[in-house]
Amino acid sequence: MTADRPKVLVVDDEQQILRALRVILRDAGFEALPASTAEEALDIAATRRPDAAIVDLVLPDFDGVELSRRLREWSEMPLIVLSAVGEEDAKVRALAAGADDYVTKPFGPRELVARLQANLRRIAPEPEEAVIRVEGLEVDLARRTVQVDGKEVHLTPIEFDLLRLLIRNRGRLMTHRDLLLSVWGPGYGEDTQVLRAHIANLRRKIEPGGGRRYIRTDPGVGYRFAL
């Protein structure tokens, strides 16, 4: 029965968290592969070939940043790190080392599962639709047009590329670097000021008043399109 369930490697030195995650992931349709040290995690990753991994940043042997780097050396599977307030620095380093996303402790299971699914879609993309609709927002990828509540909105080419990238990766964290490299190309990877200005313009155009927010900011890390 569990053969066709996606396998998720879960690395945390706290047994109680592993136990709870096993139940939570099972209910969400995954099979949890628990590991309590980084070495154990590397062994399991090599032998069981998990489809995704959830890694705590603080581990007894070496930290989650190093584990992310070593997993990324040979695996493309989605990698989500568990971080706590006060570990922002380690979180940013983990993302730079190859982690795809992060969840802040203490996390709700719904949030964790949603992140997991959003990142698994990157590996197995659903058939591309030409028109994506989210509430009042309609983006036609083929014709490069955007409508907000039925009214056409004019976006600059850069704004449209940013929106397309975010909306095609809905729910997934897109780091500053991801966005800069994809939209502006190599050589612009560090220019976060420019990115911030364009995101602000894009938001003004597609997010009407009334508190509806499509683009979420992950401070110091990147942006994601709300699920």
Add this chain to the structure above:
Amino acid sequence: MSTAPRSRPGERPGTLRASRPNLLIGVAVSLVSVAAATAAIYALKSLAPVVSLSVVYLPAVLLVSAYWGLPLGLVTSLLSAAAFNFFHLPPTGRFTIADSRNWVALGAFTVVAVTVSTVADVARSRALEADRRRAEADLAAAVARDLLVGSETESALAAAARRVAEALGLGPVSIELGVVGPDRRRRVFELSGADGAQVATLLVPRRLPADAEHRLLAYVVPALGALVAIALRRDALQAEAVETAALRRSDDIKTALLRAVSHDLRTPVTAIVAAGHALGSDSLTPGERSELSTAVVEEGEQLAALVDKLLDLSRLQAGRAEPRRDWVSLEDVVHAAREGLSAPGADVRLTVDPDVPPVRADAAHLERAFANLLENAVRYSGGLPVSVHVRRSGPRVVVRVVDQGPGIGAAERARIFEPFYRGRSSGGDAAGGSGLGLSIAKGFVEANGGTITVESLPGQGSSFVVSLPIELPVEQKPAEAEPALPT
């Protein structure tokens, strides 16, 4: 030019005082050397004409002028001329001179002798001046060493003052920081730094030797002022550096606190929240349900224990751990601490010597201290028994908590009582401690007038030794809880 030589006892060359050799010796040397020259001429008469032999007196003139100065040199010149005339120039035995050529010889000798005297005296003055300069330089160097090499300016000032007194041959001299007024017995000199602001005062006896005041003003006071100003500035910089280091340490500890609180508080909270969500699942087996509910309880207890420790620590830091003293049996305290251990099946063996008296202390404080010590010992003892031995040692009661853990290296021993420090050699975070227990134990023991030390050899376990006074002496105020964090 030297002044009239005066005899003074105990003078040494090489000091700032003008060197004045003994006048009586000078007169004696003058007389003896003139007599010797006169006698020598008798011996030389057969070899050379007597008129040319007056040069034999010149060494005597030179010697006396060089050591005793011009006046005695001139006296020696005239004495030589008179002796030459009386004993050797015909007619001998009187002061008259028959041959006019001999007048010329005597006159020439007198002129030469006076010239030699004068030249020798100038050389002597220069040598003395050079000596004095060297002595001044030596004094400045010595005072600089006193003031700049030592660590504390206040105590170095006394040594510098002694050197000045010795070098100038003065009575009691002192240097006091700040501005001090003169009094009946002492005069003051203002000591200022390069910016002209007075930093200290030099106090010297009211009656000074003739040239001492000039020397003080010309050489000693400016150098001393500059040196004291530099030394004070160095003190200020040093104090600043110490303060900066303390602040940096305090910042480090606050960062460690933030990180530890972030991780240690969130981990149990995360486990509880996750277990709570999982308990809502429909697919739970009975085994999973009991595991998850155990997780909630255990993590909740761990969280409560950590919150207790953080509260203890902040109480100790704030100095609010005022002990309520009563007679306390350490046997009872250690028993209670052992009962409270959360580790199941911990093997703690207690032995108490029969003659151990109760101590005056706060029982709750001591229980918290020993609970933390036992928890630490059990954690690192790796399942092996922990022994606790209570005995009397003079006016104190000493408790040794001995584990059979991996031991603590010398480098770590100094740090293990710091809050949030976790032993590295023993597996660090893996051992699961909060890093707070030992600093809390130390805080409570010290708040009750006791001390705590650790003895350990890597590989042979560790002994934590708590020593408590049986009764605090009346005059000794209860020791303030030493802040575990610098504030």
